[in-house]
Amino acid sequence: MTVSSAPGKVYLFGEHAVVYGEPAVPCAIERRATVTVDARADDHIRVQARDLSLDGFTVEYAGDTAERPDVDVPEGLVDAAMGYIDAAVEQARDAADAPDAGFDITVESEIPLGAGLGSSAAVVVAGIDAATRELGVELSKDEIADRAYRAEYDVQDGQASRADTFCSAMGGAVRVEGDDCRRIETPNLPFVVGFDGGAGDTGELVAGVRDLRAEYGFAADTVESIGDIVRAGEERLYDADPDSEPTADLLAELGRLMDFDHGLLEALGVSSRTLDNMVWAAREAGAHGAKLTGAGGGGCIVALDETPETRTALRYTAECRDAFRAELDREGVRVESSGDGTAAADRGDA
Numbered sequence: 001m002t003v004s005s006a007p008g009k010v011y012l013f014g015e016h017a018v019v020y021g022e023p024a025v026p027c028a029i030e031r032r033a034t035v036t037v038d039a040r041a042d043d044h045i046r047v048q049a050r051d052l053s054l055d056g057f058t059v060e061y062a063g064d065t066a067e068r069p070d071v072d073v074p075e076g077l078v079d080a081a082m083g084y085i086d087a088a089v090e091q092a093r094d095a096a097d098a099p100d101a102g103f104d105i106t107v108e109s110e111i112p113l114g115a116g117l118g119s120s121a122a123v124v125v126a127g128i129d130a131a132t133r134e135l136g137v138e139l140s141k142d143e144i145a146d147r148a149y150r151a152e153y154d155v156q157d158g159q160a161s162r163a164d165t166f167c168s169a170m171g172g173a174v175r176v177e178g179d180d181c182r183r184i185e186t187p188n189l190p191f192v193v194g195f196d197g198g199a200g201d202t203g204e205l206v207a208g209v210r211d212l213r214a215e216y217g218f219a220a221d222t223v224e225s226i227g228d229i230v231r232a233g234e235e236r237l238y239d240a241d242p243d244s245e246p247t248a249d250l251l252a253e254l255g256r257l258m259d260f261d262h263g264l265l266e267a268l269g270v271s272s273r274t275l276d277n278m279v280w281a282a283r284e285a286g287a288h289g290a291k292l293t294g295a296g297g298g299g300c301i302v303a304l305d306e307t308p309e310t311r312t313a314l315r316y317t318a319e320c321r322d323a324f325r326a327e328l329d330r331e332g333v334r335v336e337s338s339g340d341g342t343a344a345a346d347r348g349d350a
């Protein structure tokens with residue numbers, strides 16, 4: 001049995017525009033998806049995903065033929081869920097040259113689904129890590145990030161950037177521009193997350209921006225302007241001392257750019273009334289800046305505030321279901337236990 005976990009993320013800025021080759025800066029946060037994988041003697045895949053709905057479900061199938069004895073959730077949801085896990089299994093089989101490998105898989109997660117915190121990337125990254133280790137293959141973090149990207153790309157019909165999967169695999173703050181992915185050192189940024197209890201469909205939201213961009217030059221300009229915001233923000237990050245607390249100037253400037261980014265995302269049609277209300281509640285509470293994170297449509301906002309004020313204000317905001325401080329995760333994917341159940345040693349970066 002092998003257990004691996006991987007973190008979710010928030011976007012400091014750059015989501016959506018990153019799909020069209022602009023840079024983005026996502027940051028891994030200390031909320032994890034944990035995937036337990038047990039090799040089977042046959043080629044069946046059995047999945048338990050209790051967080052996927054209120055009831056959770058179990059699916060067992062072999063090859064392409066789904067047999068769903070215990071399913072009590074809508075079929076579309078099952079298909080959506082199985083897409084990411086299937087794709088992770090395919091990547092692991094390919095990496096280990098074991099096309100007929102079967103697994104019992106359990107997914108547990110602290111990351112709300114479809115809420116902009118990268119639950120899909122975390123599940124895929126942890127799943128590929130656990131399944132390949134279970135087959136005796138140890139991939140570097142870079143290889144896991146690459147295979148996880150291919151899995152998300154397939155499930156999202158070619159509409160995915162490398163940002164979420166690279167960030168989840170490597171941990172920390174990262175910068176992604178097309179195929180160029182790197183870690184960047186930043187001071188500890190005081191992220192506060194507000195969650196409206198809802199979700200957005202990443203594929204649909206990305207398709208909406210793609211259509212707007214194709215129809216209107218000014219929508220394409222808006223996407224480019226998001227890239228300009230990221231370029232301005234990263235200059236400030238490179239100037240900052242990663243080993244010190246962020247200065248008031250840095251927080252003020254990053255916050256201003258986050259506000260600007262949210263305005264442009266709103267213009268591109270990916271915000272919602274509840275996300276906007278949480279953004280305004282955070283700003284009025286004194287946050288340096290606030291924006292939606294991830295695909296949008298519903299789910300989470302991220303604000304910058306080193307005090308408890310924003311969190312408290314969000315908790316008193318009607319549209320907000322949950323508000324929490326999100327610490328930067330600097331570790332990325334990690335193995336929790338493998339083989340005989342002993343905690344495995346840390347693996348170095350590739």
Ligand SMILES: Nc1ncnc2c1ncn2[C@@H]1O[C@H](COP(=O)(O)OP(=O)(O)OP(=O)(O)O)[C@@H](O)[C@H]1O
Nearest residue numbers: 049051080081109114115116117118119120294295
């Ligand atoms: N705990 C889980 N168990 C099983 N599947 C999960 C779990 N968490 C996420 N997933 C898979 O990820 C899908 C959600 O991915 P989606 O990309 O739509 O949202 P997200 O990754 O949470 O947000 P974003 O991409 O905006 O950051 C779910 O439909 C499911 O297929």
Ligand SMILES: C[C@@](O)(CCO)CC(=O)[O-]
Nearest residue numbers: 015016160161163294295
């Ligand atoms: C909306 C998007 O930019 C981020 C989703 O978390 C899509 C992607 O990068 O694949």
Ligand SMILES: [Mg+2]
Nearest residue numbers: 118120121202
């Ligand atoms: Mg996702």
